[in-house]
Each structure stands twice: as C-alpha cells, then as structure tokens.
Amino acid sequence: MTTTLLAQEAVGSPALNLAIFASFVAVTLALVLKASKTNKSAADMYTGGAAFSGRQNGVAISGDYLSAASFLGIAGAIALTGYDGFLYSIGFLVAWLIALLLVAELLRNTGRFTMADVLAFRMRERPVRTAAATSTLVVSFFYLLAQMAGAGGLVALLLNINGRGGQSVVIALVGILMIAYVLIGGMKGTTYVQIIKAVLLISGAALMSVWVLGRYGFNFSELLGAGAAAGAALEPGAKYGVSGISRLDFVSLSLALVLGTAGLPHILMRFYTVPTAKEARKSVVWAIWLIGLFYLFTLTLGYGAAALVGPDRIAAAPGGANSAAPLLAFELGGTLLLGIISAVAFATILAVVAGLTITASASFAHDIYAQVIHKGNAPEGQEVKVARIAAVVVGAVAILGGIAANGQNIAFLVALAFAVAASANLPTILYSLFWKRFNTRGCLWSIYGGLIVTITLIVFSPAVSGLPTSMLKSVDFSYFPLANPGLVSIPLSFLLGYIGTITSKEYNAAKYAEMEVRSLTGAGAVRTALKH
C-alpha cells in the first residue's frame, strides 16, 4: 500500500475492525447480563452495591478516565506538535494527587451515591442539591459530547464511513449500546466494561510502545531523534509558545486540568463503588500507577507515530491527529494490530460514555427526583425507575448532541468539561470538606458563579468565534482573549464561595461535627458491603 492510498482511504480492513469490536461487545454484554441479576436497588444501580475491591475500582477508574481524547488525542498531539502534547498528560496525571490527598477518602466516608451527598451534608439540602446536580449534568453533558463527537471521527478512519449520515448512524449505535449497558448492568455492569477496556487499552499501548522502542534498539534517545527529524518538536512551545496570549492560554488550561479531575462527577462517583475509605484510597493508588504508566506509553507512541508514520500522513488521514495511534498500529502490526487497536479505541469511547450516563442519571434521580422533589421520601423502586428513564434521556441527548458536534474539536470540548468541573465543583468540594465556616450561600455562589462565569467566558472566547479554527468562523464576538477560561473562572469561583460564606450567618455546628468525624474516621458512614 502506498502513502497516497493510505491518505485517501481507510486503512486496514473495516470488516476485521468491526469483527474485533463486535466480539468485545459480545463479551462485555454477556458480563453485563450476568451483572443484571443483582441490579435491583438504587444502591446496585448507582454503586454496584459498593462491593468492588480497591484494585478493581482502581482499574475501572483508569478505564473511566483514559478517554479516547487521552489515547488518540494525546498520541496525535505529540505526533503533530511534539512536546506540547506531552504537557496535557502531565496535567491529567498530577491532578490525581488532589483526588488522593484531599478528596477520595473523605468523600467516600461522607457520601453514598453522588457528589451532592457531600456538598449538601451540612447545608440547606434542596438548593445545594439542585446546584450540585445542575453542575453535574453540565459537566457530564460536555464530556459526553466530546466522546460522542470523537466516535464520529474514529468511524471515518476505521470503518471507512466518510458520509455524515453514515457516521451519524454509528454515533447512534454507540449511544444505544451505552444505554443498554447502563440499563441492564447498572454500575456493576458498567464497571466490568471499564475494567476490561482498561486492561485492553493499557496492554495494547504497552505492546505498541515496546514494539516501537524495539525498532530503535530500545534506545529512547534514538526514537526521540527520529521523531524530531520527522517534525515532532522535542521542546515545549510549538503550539503554545507562539505568542504571549497562547502562553497564558496554556497556563490557564493547565490550571483547569490539574484542578478539574477531582471535580469530575463521574470520577467522584466511582469512589462510592468500594466498601470503605481505605479501599477508596487503594483505588486512587492503582489509578495513579496505571494512568501514569499509560501516559508514559503515549509519549513513546506519539514520537513513534511521528517517526514511523510521519506528521504529514497523519494530518492528511481522515481522523486527522486522532489517527496517529491507529496508523502507527497499522505500520507496526498490519491489519490485525490495527483492528485490535481500533476495537480498543471504540471500547474506550463506549466505557467512558456509559460511566458518564450513569452519573448523570443518578444525579437526576437521586438528587433532583428523590431528594429535591420528594424530600427523601420517594419510594425506592420509583427512584430506580426514574434513574432508568433518565439514562435513556441522557443517552438520547448525547446521541443528538454527538451528531451535531461531529467534527468539532474534541480536545476543546474535554477542556471545557474540565474547566467547568474545576470552577463549579472543586472549590465547593474543598471548602465543604476543609472549611468549618462554609455554608449554603457560599456553596451556591461558588457553584452557580463558577458555572456562569466559565460558560460566559467560553462563549466570548476565540474558541467559539473569530478565528478560522473557531466553532463559528464567520462572526467575531471573541471579547475574551483566552480559549481556556480557568485562569479567571477558578480563582473567581473560590472568591465567590468565600464572599458568599462570610456574608451569611448560617452555621450548623452539629452537622459539621458529624461530617468531620465521619469523613476522617468513617464512624457512622455507610459501609454497605460489610453487611453481606
């Protein structure tokens, strides 16, 4: 096959890609069906009965976290721009220290199902739950959109479907599969899918990394040299170093990446799937090792793709930068390895969207329906029913949004979700866990303020209008110079939480005592699995 052919057509064999992916679906569906036998109560649906071990959950967290954007996106960014792609992965990894040190264990001890459980603990329940559910839904929506839009691009490359209509059908199929996983298997089924996907993804990346290094006599420096010769820069600056604004934009992005992770609702919810805080700690430790290892592999894959495939061929391929890893797989192991890596990439999207759907539906059913509307007195069977309906609605919205967003910049949508999570969620979580005086007004100002400021700044940013790379190219209302709002929105949200708190007299000493004792020792915390 010649280079020109590669650039024009899908590589490998679409039929084989499809067959490998279909077998992944068959195996996971069988597991999900098996999990469905114990998917009855709200606790089963949301947390799999909190019966996973720390290790299982840690693998599932890495499966939930390592989205298509980080596998295909980072490898592609390194292949095309070099070092600047690597910067993303460092932010994504260091962020886990915040989750490990400040959030995971306290959250597990304090809450049961959702992020709002913790935020509303010592506040006025209904307004805080409404706010927390709103930001959960917004973050999950942007994240879902990114994944679904990514599925469209991937299809173009792997199944040789280039028409927009055909891609829309595949996006819809991914959405329907994800709804099926969530409805049938609940959190338990979803966790199995994430575990299998994580194992496949990390071992696939490991195999390719060793293979690439083998081509260069296991000499990393030589690989870097070959990548650099092909055009992937070895020093930072190729993408972010062009101007003062782009440098500031990069600092702003870094802030959102490092503070966003511990505020992502679908990640927080995973901490409830283990029986104790100690297991939650173990989960994060496993996740850190696996995620860190994976990002080291993507570094090798990125420079390997630059060296062996070449930035020009990658940029010209149907999926653009996202095709770097699949094209590298084809270069190394031909049709078969490409098929495997493609199936893994699909599995990645499927597992992440299933996790997001379950989070969004749990937040709606548990926070809005059961607690806000029914003040905690909804019949349990009814809550599960609402969660299922919500999952179908979220899935449908994700399909439509994904079809509409097909072709949009995935990395931008993910960065947006991180910016909202870091601005609207993280300040309230930290204040709530560590600041005695924090109260309802501070909580609401921080969540809504963070949400509104972030989205407003994005609407008026060059990511939406004014540049050839913007969403709307023909108009220009980009009054805010940065594409990433974090540098402004995150400190502002912390400040709003502070001002809101000190201007309100509300303080609940007894609830604070309960929260503090519970969060640090687990006394009185829900330890479901121990009853089994």
Added chain:
Amino acid sequence: MSSSTQPEGGRATYTPQEAKYLAAQEAPDFQDLRRRYRGWVIPVAIGSLVWYFLYVALAAYASDWMATPVIGNVNIGLIAGLLQFVTTFGITALYIRFANRVLDPVSSRIRDEFEAGTL
C-alpha cells in the same frame, strides 16, 4: 460552652446523636488525628501544585532553556516532565505509608470507640 457549639435555630439542646458527634469531635484523639491528617496532606498538596506550576511556567516561558540537551536527544524539558511523573508516584507511595502507619490505626480506633459508645 462556646457560642459555636450552641444549637442553631433557637433549639435548646442537641439530640443524643448530635451530642455524640460533637463529643467525638472534641475528643483529644480525634483532634490529634485531624491535626496529623491536615498537617500532612495540605502542605504536600500545595507543594505538589507549586512544583507542577513551576514546571508549567518553565514550559511556557523558558522553552529555550528546556530545549537544552542533556543525554543524546533527551533534553531538560523531557527530564523535567518525567520528574513530574516521579514525584507523583513518589508522593503517592509516601502518602500510603503515612496513612497506613499513622492515620489508619487512630481512625479505626476512634470509629470502634464511637460505635461502641465508649469515646
């Protein structure tokens, strides 16, 4: 009794459950646990963020210096990036050691005493 431990909303007394948590919060064992936990995690979290933003600032504003080769094609930037991995893994390992040795014995003792009503 200090004003911060007065029940809010004009109530005169706490429920037995509330009183139990308030007593547990005041217990010297718990105060000690809280001090040790916060005394470790807050400085370490701030330190690792400072270290990360130092790296980000160097990448953004000192890219020429980061491009200095050290061994073969491996330059300062790459070593600094890999050092972020090393410190993340290292802090994780240290925290596990600290939590297992210092936090867990105290927190499980307090929990047991709390649930047995002997705190």
